[in-house]
Amino acid sequence: MNLVIDVVEENNKSVVNLSGEIDAYTAPNLKESLLPLTQKEGNTVEVDLGNVNYMDSTGLGVFISALKSTKENGSEMKLVNIQDRVLRLFKITGLDEIMDLNSTIRGVTE
Amino acid sequence: MDDMIKVDAANYKDLMKHYIETQDEQSLYGVEQVSKTFIKNNILPEEIVNLHIQALAELYPNMLEDFQHSMDFLLEAMIAYGMAHQEYQTLREKQNELKSEISVAASMQKTLLGTTKPTIEGLDIGVISVPAHQMNGDYHHFVKGKDGSLGIAVADVIGKGIPAALCMSMIKYAMDSYPEESMTPKAILKNLNRVVERNVDPSMFITMFYAQYLPTENLLQYSSAGHEPGYYYNASADSFTEIESKGLVLGVSPATEYNQYELKVDKGDMIILLTDGVTECRDGERFIESEEILDVIKQYSHLPSQEMVTQVYKHFEKLQEFELRDDFTLLILKREV
Numbered sequence: 001m002n003l004v005i006d007v008v009e010e011n012n013k014s015v016v017n018l019s020g021e022i023d024a025y026t027a028p029n030l031k032e033s034l035l036p037l038t039q040k041e042g043n044t045v046e047v048d049l050g051n052v053n054y055m056d057s058t059g060l061g062v063f064i065s066a067l068k069s070t071k072e073n074g075s076e077m078k079l080v081n082i083q084d085r086v087l088r089l090f091k092i093t094g095l096d097e098i099m100d101l102n103s104t105i106r107g108v109t110e
Numbered sequence: 111m112d113d114m115i116k117v118d119a120a121n122y123k124d125l126m127k128h129y130i131e132t133q134d135e136q137s138l139y140g141v142e143q144v145s146k147t148f149i150k151n152n153i154l155p156e157e158i159v160n161l162h163i164q165a166l167a168e169l170y171p172n173m174l175e176d177f178q179h180s181m182d183f184l185l186e187a188m189i190a191y192g193m194a195h196q197e198y199q200t201l202r203e204k205q206n207e208l209k210s211e212i213s214v215a216a217s218m219q220k221t222l223l224g225t226t227k228p229t230i231e232g233l234d235i236g237v238i239s240v241p242a243h244q245m246n247g248d249y250h251h252f253v254k255g256k257d258g259s260l261g262i263a264v265a266d267v268i269g270k271g272i273p274a275a276l277c278m279s280m281i282k283y284a285m286d287s288y289p290e291e292s293m294t295p296k297a298i299l300k301n302l303n304r305v306v307e308r309n310v311d312p313s314m315f316i317t318m319f320y321a322q323y324l325p326t327e328n329l330l331q332y333s334s335a336g337h338e339p340g341y342y343y344n345a346s347a348d349s350f351t352e353i354e355s356k357g358l359v360l361g362v363s364p365a366t367e368y369n370q371y372e373l374k375v376d377k378g379d380m381i382i383l384l385t386d387g388v389t390e391c392r393d394g395e396r397f398i399e400s401e402e403i404l405d406v407i408k409q410y411s412h413l414p415s416q417e418m419v420t421q422v423y424k425h426f427e428k429l430q431e432f433e434l435r436d437d438f439t440l441l442i443l444k445r446e447v
Contacts (some may be wrong), residue, residue: 031313056270056436057317057386062361065313091334093317094358 002026003052007035013044019051022059029061038069038077045070050081060089067099078102118144121166130169137282139301148204154192159185212272216244219275228254228323232446236415238423239439241388248275248385248437251285258325263298264337264441265318265387278312281318294319295333297371299357303335304366306361316360319383324343327447328375333368335360338386341404343411345378350404353381381443382407387436407442 002025005026006017014037019092022092037045045066050057063079070077082090090096122144129137148158163181165172219447223246227235239248245266253261265281267274284305288298298320306316319340321332336359358369375381384403403422410421419440 032406034211054367057266060359061268061313061315064315067362068312090340093315094356095336098358 001028005030007033007037012042012103013046016045016047017051018047018049019031022062023054024058027058027062030059031065034062034066035069038066038075041074041076043073045077046075047079048081049079049083049086052086053083055089057089059072060093063099064095065098068095075099112325112385113410114147114360115153118147119161121167122161123168125293126162126165127169146207152196154188154195155325156185156188156192158374159188161257177252190191195425212244216246216270219245223249223251224250226374228252228260229262230254230258230322230323232325233260233323234415234444234446236417236441237439237441237443238419239437240423241437242387243404245275246307246340247278248250248387249281250383250439250441251282260323260325261298261316261442262321262323262383262443264340264383264385264439266337266387266437266439268314272312274312277306277314277316280305280309281316289307295322295331296368299360299368300366303358303360303366304364307364310361315362317386318360321381321383323375325445329374330381332373332374333357333370335368338384340381340383341407342373342401343380343382343407345376345380350408373444377445377447379445380411383435383441385439389440397404415444418442 003018003020003022006019008015008017012034014038016032020026034045036049037043047063063077066077070092079090081104082101082103084103087096087101090099091103112350122141125140125144129133147300152194163178163185165177166181227237235252238248239246239250241248241379241392247266249263249265249267251263251265252264254327255261262283265278267277267281272335281302284302285298288301299318302318310316312447316335317337318335319332319337320334321330323330332353332355334355334357336357339355341350342353343350353370353371353373355371358366373381406422406425407418410418410425413421419442422440423438
């Protein structure tokens with residue numbers, strides 16, 4: 001299964017729409033697209049995981065390095081529309097407490 | 111070998127002659143066999159075309175000149191294929207070399223990370239760890255303290271294969287350097303977190319569940335660094351509950367503190383520890399849910415722990431489209447009745 005990565009750049013904001021599966025095969029591509037966005041100072045990177053139904057720990061590794069990169073470069077990262085199965089992984093690993101996560105469907109609440 | 115090629119070359123000519131005259135299947139089968147010997151002996155495509163040209167010239171000395179030229183043309187066209195074939199042969203040899211190097215590394219890893227399942231009075235321990243590829247990124251470790259306590263670590267390095275395996279050796283040596291009796295699970299995780307944070311690539315991290323069993327009090331003290339939650343089987347209630355523990359994975363944030371929890375273990379109770387290779391098992395497109403894993407464990411719970419873990423793995427392995435995507439480690443502690 002593939003991962004489709006679509007990046008929309010706005011002013012100081014990059015929206016990354018993902019759809020498919022994030023695993024050992026697709027994670028390197030995600031890393032390549034995501035890391036440069038977090039290296040721009042003042043940039044907010046919003047990753048939409050609404051269409052990601054599977055992620056393994058390799059995917060978590062990509063988000064951890066992106067998080068570290070936001071701290072080094074003065075940017076921000078938000079993960080939105082996370083599906084339950086994927087959210088569980090963030091909760092087990094304790095990453096939900098140090099990352100900006102939002103599992104609700106955009107536009108419904110908040 | 112040259113003689114053999116001569117024999118095959120003669121054979122080729124005869125078969126071709128026969129085929130031109132009769133078009134029978136038998137000679138086609140014959141040439142198939144000859145070409146297999148050619149491949150085995152690294153005969154290149156252009157050499158076969160050359161052989162064909164010679165055979166034709168011998169059989170039909172009055173062959174059209176234009177046709178002869180076209181065959182020479184074909185010969186030239188085959189040369190690049192011959193080179194590609196040679197390159198393929200070289201790659202195959204290299205691949206075999208790498209494979210054997212990795213298998214040496216894998217057996218070295220086994221020795222380095224080896225741990226002996228200890229014998230503790232009143233406690234029945236079973237453990238199985240199956241790598242998805244040659245090298246295992248899962249790790250479990252037992253430490254028997256002089257005070258009779260038992261330390262148990264179950265860990266999973268994210269990332270698979272060789273980098274994960276190398277990383278595990280580092281963890282193991284860090285743990286070996288601790289004065290085991292004096293350290294609580296939360297102190298061990300705090301310490302390991304610093305080691306991992308300093309020494310590992312930013313995209314790598316490790317999850318670990320560390321538990322200490324105190325046989326005199328029948329007490330399990332534990333902390334988790336983002337590890338897949340284990341299960342507690344309560345014999346008197348005949349029920350499984352998730353072992354509650356929360357904590358950040360190792361290697362993300364240097365100043366992380368870990369909570370420590372404890373659990374009273376009564377007669378017949380079980381502690382089930384695992385890695386996400388167990389919960390990430392798939393049967394075709396379907397994930398195996400944790401209820402299903404617990405059902406299977408329960409089904410075999412009358413067996414000694416070691417047989418139990420083996421049977422549980424076999425159960426999932428037997429599923430028709432079972433695919434082990436990640437290393438699989440399952441550890442069961444049962445307090446004997």
